[in-house]
Amino acid sequence: MKKQVQFLVLSSRTKLDFISAINNKQFEIAAAELKRLMDTRFGAGSREPDQTVSITFTIDCQAKGFSVKVLENALEFIAPTTLEILYAVYDMAEEYLGFCFFEPGVDALDTFGGTIKLPVGKYIIRNRVPALKLRGLVQEFPFSDEDYIIADWMVKNKLNLLQTWLKYYVNIPGEMLDYFEDRGIEITGGGHNFSFLIPAEKYAESHPEFFAERNGERIKPSASKSALLLSEQLCTTNPELREELVKNIIELSKLHPRLKSLGISPNDGFGWCECKECSKLYDKTKKGDLYNLSEHVHEANKIYHQLVKYVNRRLREENCTIDLGFGAYINYCRPSEGMTVDKGMRSGLANYWRCINHKINDPECPVNSNYAKDLQRWMKVKNGGLFGIYEYYMGVNFYISLPMVHTDDIFDEVEFYEKTGVDTLVTQFHVPHWHVYGINFYCMANALYRKSRNATQKRMWNALFGKDADAGKRFYRQVRKLIESAGKCHIPYPYSLFNRTDLADYKNLHEMAKKLHRQSPRDEYRRDLVVWTEYLVRFKTFFDDYHAGKAGVKEIRQFRQWALENCYGKRILRFASFNRYTQNIEQMISEGKKWLHFGLDWEDAYVVKHSQTILK
Ligand SMILES: [Zn+2]
Numbered sequence: 146m147k148k149q150v151q152f153l154v155l156s157s158r159t160k161l162d163f164i165s166a167i168n169n170k171q172f173e174i175a176a177a178e179l180k181r182l183m184d185t186r187f188g189a190g191s192r193e194p195d196q197t198v199s200i201t202f203t204i205d206c207q208a209k210g211f212s213v214k215v216l217e218n219a220l221e222f223i224a225p226t227t228l229e230i231l232y233a234v235y236d237m238a239e240e241y242l243g244f245c246f247f248e249p250g251v252d253a254l255d256t257f258g259g260t261i262k263l264p265v266g267k268y269i270i271r272n273r274v275p276a277l278k279l280r281g282l283v284q285e286f287p288f289s290d291e292d293y294i295i296a297d298w299m300v301k302n303k304l305n306l307l308q309t310w311l312k313y314y315v316n317i318p319g320e321m322l323d324y325f326e327d328r329g330i331e332i333t334g335g336g337h338n339f340s341f342l343i344p345a346e347k348y349a350e351s352h353p354e355f356f357a358e359r360n361g362e363r364i365k366p367s368a369s370k371s372a373l374l375l376s377e378q379l380c381t382t383n384p385e386l387r388e389e390l391v392k393n394i395i396e397l398s399k400l401h402p403r404l405k406s407l408g409i410s411p412n413d414g415f416g417w418c419e420c421k422e423c424s425k426l427y428d429k430t431k432k433g434d435l436y437n438l439s440e441h442v443h444e445a446n447k448i449y450h451q452l453v454k455y456v457n458r459r460l461r462e463e464n465c466t467i468d469l470g471f472g473a474y475i476n477y478c479r480p481s482e483g484m485t486v487d488k489g490m491r492s493g494l495a496n497y498w499r500c501i502n503h504k505i506n507d508p509e510c511p512v513n514s515n516y517a518k519d520l521q522r523w524m525k526v527k528n529g530g531l532f533g534i535y536e537y538y539m540g541v542n543f544y545i546s547l548p549m550v551h552t553d554d555i556f557d558e559v560e561f562y563e564k565t566g567v568d569t570l571v572t573q574f575h576v577p578h579w580h581v582y583g584i585n586f587y588c589m590a591n592a593l594y595r596k597s598r599n600a601t602q603k604r605m606w607n608a609l610f611g612k613d614a615d616a617g618k619r620f621y622r623q624v625r626k627l628i629e630s631a632g633k634c635h636i637p638y639p640y641s642l643f644n645r646t647d648l649a650d651y652k653n654l655h656e657m658a659k660k661l662h663r664q665s666p667r668d669e670y671r672r673d674l675v676v677w678t679e680y681l682v683r684f685k686t687f688f689d690d691y692h693a694g695k696a697g698v699k700e701i702r703q704f705r706q707w708a709l710e711n712c713y714g715k716r717i718l719r720f721a722s723f724n725r726y727t728q729n730i731e732q733m734i735s736e737g738k739k740w741l742h743f744g745l746d747w748e749d750a751y752v753v754k755h756s757q758t759i760l761k
Pocket residue numbers: 357358379380381382383418419420421422423424
């Protein structure tokens with residue numbers, strides 16, 4: 146006879162009894178969260194409890210990942226670390242209690258009340274381990290109270306790394322550092338930070354020789370606060386400058402003992418020093434490549450890596466234990482000869498202006514395939530250190546909420562990264578545009594813990610669209626189709642998209658969004674999709690009219706005004722980028738300059754070159 150399966154029934158009458166010693170902050174959070182999520186699911190105190198379920202948190206150092214086992218009137222959470230016990234609570238909440246931790250500050254719940262039956266004697270979650278060791282976000286803005294909900298979202302999605310700029314790190318209040326630490330999230334300080342470590346304010350007058358020489362003269366560095374794409378670097382072969390960097394890093398690490406990793410990355414842009422010593426480290430006969438936007442400059446990997454190796458060696462000699470991070474980006478995105486990623490070193494390849502229509506390892510893509518090759522080169526020189534990927538699952542900052550749907554590709558890409566031996570994956574993000582790119586961030590986090598693509602997406606579409614999940618899915622399929630209609634490759638900047646797509650398709654999306662919204666008028670996500678698609682229609686209309694000679698300063702101002710009135714306070718648009726971008730358009734038009742992108746000559750030249758080659 147078949148043995149009868151017994152069930153553990155959870156309902157509003159269930160009382161949780163924590164029988165492990167709650168002697169640790171992560172256990173404390175895990176217990177409080179489990180109770181809170183159960184109460185939210187079933188309704189707290191709605192009925193007298195008539196059943197007690199014992200909850201055990203078991204630390205087993207030998208366990209492979211985290212598991213949850215159902216016993217008679219008991220649940221056992223088992224993991225090698227206390228943090229993974231907390232992860233197990235959140236996974237159980239998503240997979241069995243009906244939650245979806247899609248966006249910061251919101252616990253979406255698909256069913257309220259009723260009962261849940263779990264099979265006794267079975268594991269409902271078993272041996273769950275991540276695909277990559279370090280998983281996270283890049284915060285390119287100052288810390289504020291919003292970071293509490295970011296940390297909360299991160300731990301619910303099992304992310305454990307927040308990479309930020311050093312200038313922001315040093316101002317994080319102690320209690321916020323605790324909050325992240327309690328949730329197992331490491332914060333590292335990096336960013337384009339030559340200007341932070343060697344500030345112009347302090348050194349420009351006393352040590353002009355610390356700064357790059359260009360066209361026979363030392364540059365006059367601008368105050369670090371306003372630096373953006375200014376192409377201002379240091380004279381990195383200067384021995385005193387190198388020692389000053391080492392000294393400043395050691396001082397910082399003493400001031401901020403919780404900082405475990407600190408990156409040195411050149412200021413954004415190009416413009417490396419051309420002095421006699423520095424010049425020796427360039428191959429003057431060779432310039433960079435199109436895919437990483439360095440055709441117009443020499444490769445700077447050799448000069449940069451020599452500095453990195455020097456600083457790393459000196460930090461160890463001074464018994465400084467902080468990990469040294471460095472970037473792999475534009476004209477220094479390949480390992481130079483003899484470069485190794487040693488123990489105590491960390492780096493990430495930033496695939497700036499990657500193609501978002503192809504997967505990163507698609508050999509057909511002239512851009513991405515080169516980044517994938519670079520990555521494999523780095524894997525070969527890993528020597529005890531960590532190497533990862535720095536992504537842009539929101540286009541880049543100046544893609545300003547134009548569409549990117551990466552919800553399928555991300556699963557394949559993470560698999561590729563895992564196979565390749567990548568340790569880290571982080572992406573840039575902003576909370577104010579979560580209703581545009583949140584689908585990518587949520588899928589990324591799930592892919593990074595080897596969750597199934599189907600289950601992840603099903604949960605996400607259900608959380609976002611409920612009974613209209615199929616219609617919601619169709620909407621996003623249409624968004625992806627629109628992006629693909631641009632051409633085989635698409636680089637995430639406005640010109641690449643708008644120049645090769647039809648206004649009618651944007652209007653169609655807008656109609657689809659309106660229909661979705663009519664089916665559930667009080668839904669904020671759907672409301673935001675309506676406003677977002679109107680934003681796309683308006684932006685595309687401006688683009689077309691501008692190129693037809695029918696729109697100029699007045700129209701771009703009207704568009705900005707419309708966005709301010711309609712997108713503000715919603716999770717659609719990051720205004721800092723949008724305002725800056727549209728003000729630049731306005732200025733270019735006023736000065737009689739052609740609007741291609743952000744108005745930087747070297748960058749505009751790539752937009753033109755792309756349109757004649759890979760984006761033809
Ligand atoms: Zn120099």
